[in-house]
Amino acid sequence: MNAPFERVVLLEASGAKHLVNLDRETVKIPSVGVVRADTLQGLLGRRWTIGDRTFLVMVPSIRDEIESVRREAQIIGTKDAPALLWNCDVKPGDFVVEIGAGSGALTLALAHAVGSKGRVVTYDVRPEFLDRARDNVTAADLEGVVEFKIGDGRKGVVERGADAMILDIPDPWEAVDGAATVLRPCGHFASYSPNMEQVNRTVATLRKSTFVEIRSVEIIEREIVAHEAGTHPSFAPLGHTGYLTFARKVLDTF
Ligand SMILES: C[S@@+](CC[C@H](N)C(=O)[O-])C[C@H]1O[C@@H](n2cnc3c(N)ncnc32)[C@H](O)[C@@H]1O
Incomplete structure (x- = not known):
């Protein structure tokens, strides 16, 4: 038998989602009431109707976890997190240093990947x-992977030998x-910045240091709406999140 899930997502027909913790006997579901947690355990992938509300009971994805973090600071865009992971080659077993934990949304993505x-x-x-x-990472049951430290990333940190270092600071x-x-050597640097001026200064500093393969990108994600009458890009505006700057540390330069 599979281990019980600690969290599920209740998906509504409208697309609204509710992340629910099942780590106690009863759980409170917003605007529904209190139900036994094991009721939902048996319903993964199935429809659940209570009163006049109907949900599909889903296993949360890492995207669901990130989108439902309780926010203390502006979180990383869900389109930007995978680009950071891919471009920094973050994979199982890696050691990653992050500067600017904020609400821990990117921390979740990193912990999930390593x-x-x-x-x-x-x-x-x-x-x-x-x-x-810490609370958000613990809620997603990933706290065993993450160490949380108070410190100013500009003043240098004690870690060495990191596979990647990712910064989301001003x-x-x-x-x-x-x-x-x-x-x-050959480790990956990345920074996430909302403004071009930040990109310019970061790139100029990387060029003066031992970094190569320096490049900056903006990830633009446009949803496609598929209707029988016609399929087209969503009319929602393309909002700006941030620019991503990548580089690799080397021991010698050209
Ligand atoms: C925009 S938030 C990061 C959001 C985070 N990436 C997320 O997805 O939840 C920026 C954070 O960087 C922190 N910060 C700013 N300057 C810093 C520094 N020099 N060293 C460490 N953290 C810093 C701020 O306190 C803030 O929590």
């Missing part, structure tokens, strides 16, 4: 943000020299 054999160390200057990040260029020390 898995139980990997490790994520995340820093924030503000204890209340770190607490929120002035990432201030942490570039520190990143060169933290990363293993």
Whole structure:
């Protein structure tokens, strides 16, 4: 028999989702009431009707986990998180240092990607943000992978030999020299910045240091709406989130 799920998503026909913890005997479901947790365990993939409400009971994806984090700070875009993981080659067993835990949304994606054999160390200057990040990571049952540290990523951190270092802070260029020390040879640097000025300063600093393959991108995701009468891009505006800057640390340059 499969291990019981600790969380499920209740999906409504409208697309609305409710993440529900099943780690106690009874659970409270917003605007529905209190039900026994094991009622939902037996219903994965099935329709569940209570009163006049109908849900499909789903296993949460990492996207569901990220979208439902309780927010203390602006979180990483769900279109940007996979691009960070892919471009930094983050994989099971990796060691990743993150600067700017915020609400822990990116921390969740990193912890999920490195898995139980990997490790994520995340820093924030503000204890209340770190607490929120810890709560969100714990709720997703990934806390065993993550170490939460108070500290200023611009002043250098003690970790060494990291496979990747990812920054979501206002002035990432201030942490570039520190990143060169933290990363293993050929390790991946990434920063996430809402403004072009931040990208310019970060790229200029990377160029002066021992980094190669420096590039910046913006990920644009446009949903396609499929109707019988016609399929077209969604009319929703393409909102801006941030620019991603990537680089790789080397020991020698050209
Ligand atoms: C936009 S939030 C990060 C959001 C996070 N990526 C997420 O997905 O939830 C930026 C965070 O960086 C932290 N921060 C700012 N400067 C920092 C620094 N120099 N070192 C460490 N953390 C810093 C802030 O306190 C804030 O929590």
